[in-house]
Amino acid sequence: MAAPPEGTPCWADAMFTDVEGAKRFYGDVLGWTFAEASAGSGDYTEARADGRAVAAVVPPMPGQEGTSQWCLYFAATDAAATAARIRDHGGELLMEPMRIGDLGTMCLARDPGGVVFGLWQAGTHEGFGAVAEPGAYCWAEVFTREPEKSDAFFPAVFSYRSERLEDGADFRVYDLGERGVLGRTRMTDDLPPGTPPYINVYFTVADCDEAVVRATDRGGVLRFGPTDTPFGRFAAIGDPQGADFSVIDLTTTTGGTPTTADVE
CATH class of the missing domain: 3.10.180.10 (2,3-Dihydroxybiphenyl 1,2-Dioxygenase, domain 1)
Structure with a gap:
């Protein structure tokens, strides 16, 4: 590969x-x-x-x-x-x-x-051996209180194009070629006070609700969701040691794909 x-x-x-x-x-x-x-x-x-x-x-x-x-x-x-x-x-x-x-x-x-x-x-380790399959990485989003800095920085370093969703939210997608590879969202007060900016990693699961139950039964904290989106049903979780991540069932989708504007 x-x-x-x-x-x-x-x-x-x-x-x-x-x-x-x-x-x-x-x-x-x-x-x-x-x-x-x-x-x-x-x-x-x-x-x-x-x-x-x-x-x-x-x-x-x-x-x-x-x-x-x-x-x-x-x-x-x-x-x-x-x-x-x-x-x-x-x-x-x-x-x-x-x-x-x-x-x-x-x-x-x-x-x-x-x-x-x-x-x-x-080198010999090329990275993910699987993506968008149960247990594997599928998406990530930059969570930041200073979105204008990330919007200038990441496209300059990696030659991304930046597109803003047209639903009024402060959310952008960074495209590489014709494919979206990373999201960027403004952090809100919904996150615990003092939470530093970070990249939220999404892992694929077969059933979002079952994954949430397994996580919370084992000491995890439900941060958000589960909720349905055009991209899948997802939830944000904090693990018992404080690491935040999300789980998403890519097969359960609701609504049409949001439109984007301001290609840069």
Whole structure:
């Protein structure tokens, strides 16, 4: 399988103080199984859905303990060149491009509004082994209190086009070519006070309501939903260690697809 085009979401991981607890939670909620931890890579543990790589969990490095959060990685053909564009457009590098053996090269960064994300230049590890299937990644949205900064930054770094939905909401879709690859929404007071800006990752499930029950029974917190949309029935959840994510049943849709305007 060829590496995805630059700017395509290609991987997701999260640091958890209680990695075994995270494995139990996501194994029960999303049906994940887990590979053997890689001691040489900080006990980085790959999560799998139907045998294919879909995400990873890892313990925090010393000094990075705190609330967990999912990190989304974007494909880069040249991580050093993309890192330079991040700097040029007001972003901050949290980790310079670093080669991970023959797997690839990673980089961590933050947009001018505080949204943390990663870059991944593929080597032998090309990224998601499955998307839009039960247990696998399917979508993500930038949640920010300063949307104008993200709207200037991400299209400049990844050559996205930006389209605004015509329903009055402050929501945009970033397109790569002819395909929407990332959403951007303004954070509201519905989120817990002090919630930092972040990228909300959506994982596919066969039944949204059943996934919510499994999550809340195992210590998760329902943030929003379940609710029907033209794209699927979804719910936003906080896991027991504070990492926010969403689940979506792509087969249950309601209404027509919203129209967009202001292609940039």
